[in-house]
């Protein structure tokens with residue numbers, strides 16, 4: 001296996017140099033201009049929750065100002081800020097889920113929104129106890145939409161959980177009082193309790209933050225994945241290519257960036273419309289080249305093999321290539337800088353969602369009741385922009401790597417089943433997976449997720465951590481921008497088994513799978529929860545007993561904080577490669593890094609060095625194995 005890391009860096013440097021030459025700035029430039037970040041902000045001890053403040057209290061106990069004007073201590077201020085990060089992250093993922101539910105509501109046999117996966121539909125109907133016998137699938141689908149919508153704002157009771165959630169875990173949540181009630185309610189609770197003069201107890205705030213985060217993982221995100229699979233099909237392995245080298249010299253290049261697959265699915269389908277292809281040819285292009293970025297990139301690649309243009313820190317570089325006719329976005333992780341940047345090139349920066357309008361972008365609303373027609377209108381803008389490309393200022397890097405993506409839980413289970421051929425009933429499908437873990441052929445599993453952050457070397461933390469893990473027979477599941485990082489590094493290929501330890505290598509060889517499995521976008525971390533829950537149920541243990549770990553080595557978003565929190569709350573240790581803004585609170589540091597384990601059987605770790613973190617992860621996996629005697 002050649003090491004592609006250096007090649008990738010060279011391609012990136014080429015574009016950064018071009019940016020300099022073109023006189024445009026990127027996130028790295030702005031990061032440098034920002035100088036040293038504010039110490040109070042970094043420690044989480046700055047509060048502006050009311051107009052008596054802003055207050056900033058000393059991050060060092062016993063020194064300086066010890067409380068805000070209202071008397072909130074560093075512990076309380078940090079906890080409130082942390083809880084609000086979780087609430088915001090949960091809101092983002094969950095509102096994405098809600099959008100898809102509303103989209104499913106519009107599905108009809110003869111309309112522009114159709115159901116592609118009846119098997120998944122039946123499985124989800126079962127979760128909501130919806131009658132399926134002899135009924136039309138669209139009627140079932142509308143009942144599912146109804147039931148799922150109810151999860152957001154139901155007035156009483158708790159969320160309806162996937163059967164993958166172990167009973168022991170649910171009981172533990174009930175004991176701690178963190179079982180999510182309804183998604184919106186638990187987010188609102190955090191906003192209420194963090195208002196001036198409400199909760200002044202740090203532990204109480206972390207509990208509420210946990211409840212809102214669990215409402216994301218087992219609620220909003222889980223629903224987003226389920227409904228996406230029903231509408232657009234459950235992913236199965238497919239070949240693709242990754243990195244900015246996927247842009248084409250002689251085609252209309254379109255980059256889809258954002259999160260909700262309703263827009264991107266429609267663009268992908270409409271880009272094959274003969275009328276649009278003819279228009280592209282009439283404009284002098286050889287065709288239309290649709291590529292994906294960030295989580296949207298994951299959504300469309302895992303269902304259609306659409307090429308992966310790159311992750312979070314590459315969105316500006318995509319424009320800098322000078323070869324992108326349109327950057328089409330919906331919600332989340334879209335840098336507002338793209339508006340100004342795209343003015344220096346011919347790229348049309350097209351915003352489409354009323355939830356994420358950006359000044360100086362071209363706004364064309366994606367009309368969800370006529371998605372195909374709406375998508376065609378948006379693509380037309382890109383095609384008509386092809387003639388404006390300045391051929392003298394184009395730089396498409398040569399770098400791209402092949403990758404295999406789209407390992408849904410269903411696929412992984414099926415793949416193992418074929419090989420082990422244990423001929424088991426439908427309720428025991430994870431048995432083969434459990435067998436390879438119990439026998440020790442695989443030591444355990446790690447979910448590596450999350451963003452890029454200019455505080456860390458781009459992609460390197462993901463790649464280095466993952467290489468160490470697979471070398472130690474830990475199978476790795478990737479989602480989000482982490483997935484792009486390893487795709488670019490050429491590690492999402494069966495050949496990457498050469499870098500794996502002997503056990504993992506054997507399993508990969510038998511199944512013809514890579515040692516690192518692409519599970520999708522960040523809401524698809526629900527797939528990680530599902531697989532962990534089913535494994536725990538099969539072994540008759542709780543998730544916290546499993547040799548399973550998680551990490552976000554380059555995280556930056558509030559969504560990532562919600563994810564980390566629900567992962568720990570689900571019983572899986574989570575390693576963060578970027579220090580969260582909590583260091584000003586002795587309670588926070590002790591709770592998140594220690595005491596949380598007493599509550600959830602799992603806790604946070606903070607380690608910036610990806611290899612050191614990976615060593616800790618392997619140690620923890622071995623300790624868990626010992627604990628359940630496997």
Ligand code: XCC
Nearest residue numbers: 295333450451480481522
């Ligand atoms: Fe965003 Fe989801 Fe982070 Fe990537 S990984 S930068 S949140 S696109 Ni979700």
Ligand code: SF4
Nearest residue numbers: 047050053055068070
């Ligand atoms: Fe200051 Fe309290 Fe107001 Fe925060 S809520 S700004 S700590 S007075």
